[in-house]
Amino acid sequence: MSTRLSPNHARLVEAPADLDEFHRYVAERKWGDGLPVIPPTQDRVERMLRHTTREPDDLVAVIAPGFGAATPRRIAINAVMAGCAPELMPVLIAAVEAVAAPEFNLQGIQATTNPVATWIIVNGPIVERLGLNAAFNCLGQGNSGNASLGRALRLVLQNVGSARPGEMDRATQGQPGKYTFCCAENENESPWDPLHVERGIARERGAITVVGAAGTLNMNTHAKDSDDLLRVIADTLEHPTSNDYWIGGEPWIVLSPEHAHILARDGLSKSEVKKRLWERSKMRAGRMAAKDLARTQTGRTAELGPIDENTLLPVSPTPDLIGLVIAGAPGTHSVYVPSFGDTRSVTREVA
Amino acid sequence: MQIAKRRKASLTICSTAFETLGRTQAKALGHPELPLAIIAHPFGIRTRNEVRAMAERCVEDIVRLATKKT
Structure with a gap:
């Protein structure tokens, strides 16, 4: 109504x-x-x-x-x-x-x-x-x-x-x-x-x-196999000032068609790509500033259990929360779109 | 805000940087008289002891605001 x-x-x-x-x-x-x-x-x-x-x-x-x-x-x-x-x-x-x-x-x-x-x-x-x-x-x-x-x-x-x-x-x-x-x-x-x-x-x-x-961050890589490509994308996600790591967010990757085809050619489904990125992008909590680590301990202990400097923090609570979308034209550029952290994307049908 | 709408004693504590947001939002939610305790911004660069000292300086004002008869 x-x-x-x-x-x-x-x-x-x-x-x-x-x-x-x-x-x-x-x-x-x-x-x-x-x-x-x-x-x-x-x-x-x-x-x-x-x-x-x-x-x-x-x-x-x-x-x-x-x-x-x-x-x-x-x-x-x-x-x-x-x-x-x-x-x-x-x-x-x-x-x-x-x-x-x-x-x-x-x-x-x-x-x-x-x-x-x-x-x-x-x-x-x-x-x-x-x-x-x-x-x-x-x-x-x-x-x-x-x-x-x-x-x-x-x-x-x-x-x-x-x-x-x-x-x-x-x-x-x-x-x-x-x-x-x-x-x-x-x-x-x-x-x-x-x-x-x-x-x-x-x-x-x-x-x-x-x-x-x-924001948006260009990921320019001429990687030719899926393992190498996922390694450098995962490395790019990891940064100690990221909201996604201290809150447990929903990061997004805009994959260029070329990068997407490298991953698919090697037999990876979308969900497998998310799973591998999630595993490989875990960040040692000690990389954060002490105050940010303390905030992470407050914010993510219920999700992850006790957190210390050696805890490996996932970028999102679950792999499926990594967003993947294919966009762009020919070129070796994908884009990392970090999220606000305390937000989840919403999809709606257009009437 | 929800507590204030139930006519219970309530106030919001915010820093100077968020005073405009606090006042405008209280007005938008139909409660313009909501008491706001404004603390000097920023906290991020202060030590824990400095923040504690600020809290001690503010506590009486906050209690007074929270218990003020409307």
Whole structure:
């Protein structure tokens, strides 16, 4: 059953028609992300709303830390501002629903001092239909769908959730991914089932997964066999200042198609890759600063038993919590995406 | 916050760096009058003894805030 809110949850205001003045108007009210936004006129918002079957003032989710009500109308306003094509509206609604799931820990992600961005991964036939990018530079600039979806989610988190920098968003530095962070999985180049199928959604359905991502690190290796490749990836995961190790998190690896094919050629399934990475990336607790080791002892003793300097800490409580997604184009680059730690990714079907 | 909503004595202790977050969130949750005890930020660079000394300086104020009649 849905909750319907009063339409005045989104207000009609008179704003300057001149674009330069409009940009200043938005900046003064802290409605944007620093870059110019598209004016969310009634016409544009209405066009966006035509791409959802939900009523404009139904409650989609409550967005921490300000606990604002995300309705299709409010989501549409932010989607217009971000430059989304109206066809992207159902994808964005699914992403807003996903970030509000308790296990995602949006309160923590939005208000932390850590540099956490919400990464959207898109799967299924909608990737091709919507023209999203899963290949060349898929985590970089250049594709309107990728760029505007990630940006729109950021604007919803900021404007509906009230997480504005220096106010409720307490990030010490933040990270570039907080402007936008969205890609599709390159299912055509993957030797394994795609992410949404791994999570129980039918292959022919569209889905999104949201991840509390603490950055990206290039892993450039010309390793030619699976053992060598997994060894260097596991070595990269290990670092003593990682939230994943002291909390027991959910690290992600974006495997390039070339790296994925090396692993599959040697007969490894996705779950076997996760298991081997988990075993090989265990880190000696003594590598941490003394204070961080003490925090780990507080945080992970229930999971691991007594922890001392010689304890080998796994990066996540179980191997299946290592996220694997295949994305990118030809090249010897995979990407390590450390997580916020105290978060679990959430997958939702796109209606 | 949940305790405050049940009209039980409650307060939140936070450091100066999180005062804005604390006040805004209390307001967003419909409890703007929630008492906040604000401690100087940061803790991370202080020794255990320094943190203990800070706690001793604050404890009476915290008790007063927690037991204040509203």
